[in-house]
Every structure is written in C-alpha cells, then in structure tokens.
Amino acid sequence: MSELIHAVLNSEEKSDLRSFISELRSQEKGYLLRNDILNVYSEFCSKHQKEQPFSLLGKLIYYTQEIIQDSTNLCFIFRPKIASQEVYRLTEDLSVESISVDELLDLRDRLVNRFHPQEGDLLELDFGPFYDYTPTIRDPKNIGKGVQYLNRYLSSKLFQDPKEWLEGLFNFLRLHQYNGIQLLINNNIQTQQQLSEQVKKAIGFVSDRPSDEPYEEFRFQLQMMGFEPGWGNTASRVRESLEILDELIDSPDPQTLEAFISRIPMIFKIVLVSAHGWFGQEGVLGRPDTGGQVVYVLDQAKTLEQQLQEDAILAGLEKLNVEPKVIILSRLIPNSDGTLCNQRLEKVHGTENAWILRVPLREFNPNMTQNWISRFEFWPYLETFAIDSEKELLAEFQGKPDLIVGNYTDGNLVAFLLARRLKVTQCNIAHALEKSKYLFSNLYWNDLEDKYHFSLQFTADLIAMNAANFIISSTYQEIVGTPDSVGQYESYKCFTMPDLYHVVNGIELFSPKFNVVPPGVNENAYFPYTRHEDRVESDRLRIEEMLFTLDDSSQIFGKLDDPNKRPLFSMARLDRIKNMTGLAECFGKSPELQEHFNLILIAGKLRVEESGDNEERDEIIKLYNIIEQYNLQGKIRWLGVRLSKGQSGEVYRVIADHQGVFVQPALFEAFGLTILEAMISGLPTFATQFGGPLEIIQNKVNGFYINPTNLEETADKIIEFVLKCEQNPNYWNEVSQQAINRVYSTYTWKIHTTKLLSLARIYGFWNFNSKENREDLLRYIETLFYLIYKPRAQAILEEHKHR
Structure with a gap:
C-alpha cells in the first residue's frame, strides 16, 4: 500500500486527497468504518465532479478499512487483500509513516479514554510465536482448506x-484398540x-x-x-x-x-458440547440463544452416530459388538417450563446410541441455577460445569471420549477444559462470534459489560480457538470475510479492550486448523413442497389454518383481511441482530409490498411479560409500535408459537403451496440454517448479504441478496421478483427448483459428517506424529484463563449469589 499512497502524493490527485481529508475532518465521527468512508468519498466525488473508480485516490479509498482521527493526524488502516492489514499515519502536511500494531492499539485506546488516558503499559496477548513452528498456508484463497x-x-x-x-x-x-481389543x-x-x-x-x-x-x-x-480387525x-x-x-x-x-x-477405526465415542442449555427435542426452539444451535447439534448427532455405525461395519468390526456412542452435553435446568430439560438423560429420537446428557450447575444460588440463564450471564459456571461433566462422561462412556466438539463460545470453552483434562482431540464450531455482531463491542466493552460481559466472551473465544486442534466454520468468509469485509475470526487478529488488554496477534488465520464444512438440512423434516406423497394431509390443513385463519389470541396476533395474497414469510427469534422488526418496517413503508403480500412472522413471544430476555422484550415493543405506526392491522400475522421440526418443515411447504417467498433480514448471519430449510422446501429466498448467505445463495439464480439496512432497496427487489412472476407464471417455479437443487448438491448432513470424521482422524494422526510442542501454547492459554477469565467470572458469580 505504501507504493499506492506515494503514487497519489506524487500525482495531480494530491490536492484531491487534501480536500478529501478536509471532508473527513468535517465529520463528527472520530472513527470511520469502511461504509462511512465510502459514503464520504462518494459525496466528495459528486460535489467536486470526480470520477470515483478510475483514480488512484479511488483505489486507495477502496482498500481503506478504517480511518481514525487523532488531533492533527489521520490513521489509515488498509486491507490490501484478505487476511492482511497495513497501517499508516498521515500528517497535516501529508507526510506518511507506517505505524506498528502497538501504536494502533494505543491510538484506539486514546479514542475511548480521551479524558482518562491509560497510565502505564497494558497486558499484551500474542499467540504468534506459538505458530512459528507449525505449517502455515501461504495463499489466502486456501484458508479454510x-x-x-x-x-x-x-x-x-x-x-x-x-x-x-x-x-x-x-x-x-x-x-488403536476398542474396549481392550487390539485393532489393525x-x-x-x-x-x-x-x-x-x-x-x-x-x-x-x-x-x-x-x-x-x-x-x-x-x-x-x-x-x-x-x-487384526479394522x-x-x-x-x-x-x-x-x-x-x-x-x-x-x-x-x-x-x-x-x-x-x-479416513478408513482407520479410531473414533467411536463423541461428545458434542452445547453448554448453555435449553436443549431438547420438543418445545425448546422459542427461547433466545438456542434455536439454530439446537437444530444443528441434534441433526449432527443423529448423522454422526449413523456414520460411525456405517464406518464400524465397513471396517469389519461388527462381530466385536462395537457400539458407537454420541453424547450431547448440556446443562440440566430444574425449572424447565414443561420441557424435558430437567431430565438427566434423554435418548435422541431415531438413533440407537445418541443421548442428551444434562449436567446440573452447582447451586451457588438456586434462584439462578435452577432456571435458564442467558448466554451473556453463563460464564461463572463453566469451569465447575466442565469438572462435573467430566465425571459424568467417563461414567457414560465407561472411558474417555475420542473427540470433543464445542458449540458456541461457552461450549467451546467447556470443550477446551474437558479436552485439556482428558487429553482428547478438540474441535470448535463457533456458530456466531458475538464480537462481529455488535459494532465497536471490544472498544466500548466497559460500557456494555453489565449487559453483555464481552470481556469474558472475547477472552473465552481467544482461549478456545487457539487451544482447538481444528476449527470448523460454515463458510469461508466466517474466517476471513470478503475483499470488502473483515471475517469473524479475522476480527480477533488484532484488537484492544481498553484498560484490560491488547491483542497483538490473537489467531493465526493461515493455520491449517481452519476448515470450511457447512452443515446440512434434516431431510426428514425439510423436503420440497412438491413431494406430496411424503406430506400428511391433516398436518398440512392444520398448518394452513394456523398460518392464515386461526383465531387464537394467546399465540397469534393479527387477522388477515385477504388471506389469499402471497405470503411474505420469515421465521427467527426476536432479537436485534435477526432484525424481524426491520422486515416489518420494510413492509410497513412499502404500499406495493402490502398490495402483493401478507406479512407472516413466526417470532418469539407475543407479550413482554412472557419473555425473560431483555433484547427480546425490546423487540416485542418495537414490533407492536411498527404495526401501529404503519397501520398494518389486517396485513400481518405474528405467531408466537413453538414448533417441532416436522411442523416448521410443513410451514415452509405450506408457504410454498401459496407461491410465497422467504425473507431472512438479519443484520448479520454467520451461516443461516433457516435459509437452507426454506430453499430445500422450494421457497424463493431473499437473504441478508452480510455473512454466510453470500456463499449459500447464487444471486438471482437460486435466491436473492438483500441489504437489510436499506429498506427501500429490499422492498424493490422483492417487488421486482413478484412482478416477474406475474409476467411469467413459471418464473417462481424456476427459482424454486434451483433453490432445491442447490441444497441437495452441497448442504447435506451426510457430506458434513463424512468430512468431520475424516478431519478428526487426520488431525489425530497429525497430533500424534508432529513434533510441535503444544504444551507451551496450552500453558499460555491456561494463564489467560486463570488470570483474566476466572477472576472476572468469579465477580459475576458473587453478584449472582445475591440475586
């Protein structure tokens, strides 16, 4: 980037750069992100009649990820290519100098603590040296492989x-042995x-x-x-x-x-950790924090057990009475709201030997530990939960597991604690890294700490992702983003939490531990609406009535004036990121959408007093306000219902019967299982362009991208689609069939579990044969756990004891 900067300074565009800097100075923001920068530059070009894309300055701005204004200087953070960053200071007289990571982090701290600057040095975390002696990938396009x-x-x-x-x-x-019997x-x-x-x-x-x-x-x-056998x-x-x-x-x-x-019989016992609970097979999908993760882990457990059985038979182990076992480890919740989350052991439906094992939290305060606890409050209980779970797992397996798979930050931390104690291969699956979901969440962590406890969340992420033997992501961009956006894991490479620590190098993105292995769809519950022979007519009629005409004020808000309009459908939990209220506002602001569609939402609770989640309560109030503001009575149905997987599958199919569309309006989506569910059902799908959907959907072929922050543009895209359908009655069917084909070719659980088990075996072989000494890395990670994580978790626990 240095060459490009000097090329601008040595060209006629130097004066343009000076003028653009003046425009930046006029902004009230001291910290501008890429979108802000591009907007300012676009306005600058319009004002001065400059051609944006073809200039050297335009190219420079394109690569600019952030700009920080600091007294008389500007700090430009460039991202010349995926997974790389360069930082330069531009002074008032347009002299340029490269600045170090330490200086950048200090500058970010000053931005936050301008009135109370940090005195003395701050703890620096640097995982870089531990990757110096391990193989690393060179080409960014091979990250995730x-x-x-x-x-x-x-x-x-x-x-x-x-x-x-x-x-x-x-x-x-x-x-390799099985229950003391020698193999191979x-x-x-x-x-x-x-x-x-x-x-x-x-x-x-x-x-x-x-x-x-x-x-x-x-x-x-x-x-x-x-x-021997095998x-x-x-x-x-x-x-x-x-x-x-x-x-x-x-x-x-x-x-x-x-x-x-991949053929070696070395994995028979697997633990899938989904720690924060509310994990069951019926009646648990309506609670914030769970939905997609529960669906993912249950489906994964079923297909993993089936694959382990197939592998054992193919290996010739049938006569040895090999019984592969998969355990989903979660927390037991005594006050389980009528669900089975208060049962210690529950067999996974449709399996021979897959189980949900629920371990209770220690009763520091029964008012807390006997009830569901939000993922943002769960941190103080993870260490003792891991210790108690170890005993339970050893008893259930009658020995150690062969593989531990963590899910979400809390589950990944428990996976680390268990794998460290048991000396077992550890795999991490993030599902979502909260850091990239909340803007400036690390910079202003102190202001958000009471509500979100990000200091613990981000520390746990650093611990688990560096400790893991291998990491599974659903998409490439989950790791390193796109040319225009930073990936979720990439955001941990270099950041500051002012007054707590600096992360100089938080993760090696070029490590071969990263692998893209997308999840699949449960094909028993979700299948094309055209497979009439597999649908139950009574179920279809019941769902049809529930979606369009049933009068039940305890679970449904809104009566449709014209139930025959196409349904514009979405299903997600009610929180800020899932942005169901944004979709309702988009619908409310567009008379054309209202002319062609009814809006049908399946989302969370209907009443504030029924919710135990602050964010959900805020969104409930907001949704009612939008309905009132845009006079949407008669045009919207909001269902606060709990659905089994079979019922939710039929919901998609009934919407497809009516030639409706599915909209996923999340502000950010790590992957998007509901997108796969809708597509395999045959629904044309409009999904957020921020996150995983970019890799699932091929735009205008088997679905459509939307920018959920641009309500007018989103409405226009949906209207353009429905007008094409009216002009060409077969257009809806064409997109529907392409969506179905896309899922079957790429996103099945069979593909997922075959790959996961292959990875586990290969990383097991690597760990056995490699000369890399992980003990020094694990000791460093333990120091971070005991000196940063544990004291902060203990402080929350003390507060919980008095609630």
Missing part, C-alpha cells in the same frame, strides 16, 4: 524422510520394514479370495500375518485398505494419505 494443506504437508514429509515418518505411521497403527496390527509385526513386507503378502492372500467373502471367514489367517468387512474392502497403505508406503501423496487415514 486446512486438511488439504495438512495432507500435502504430511505426505511430503513421508516422501522426504520416509524412515522417520513410516515409523510414526507404524506406531500410530499399533495404538498385532505383535507379529514388529517394525515398519516388516509392516511393508506383510502388507504385500496380505494383499496377495486376499486377492485370491472371493471379493464378497466376509472378513470373519479369513480373519485367523490375517491375524497370523499380523493384521481393515474391512469383506475381502475386497480389506484388499482396498491394504493397497492404499501399500501405495502410501511406496509413493505417498495427499489423496492417498487422506483416503487411508
């Missing part, structure tokens, strides 16, 4: 130093050289047998050669596995390595 890179790296090591790595592979194969190789093979020889001998042996001959019929002969269930499967190993030994490459490691 960590396992592909790791496979290339490992296979190159096998090729460069075959003796050392073959010894590692040999020792790794000797590790036994003591008849004593060296890696012997392994290579015996593999060729065994291949010759099984090649002479009928391909479908069951493993048990030649098991004894293989054991004499040194091979290679396959038939002669052809055993041969395939041994041939892949033989190829790996002779000429290693990334595909062969992944194909082989």
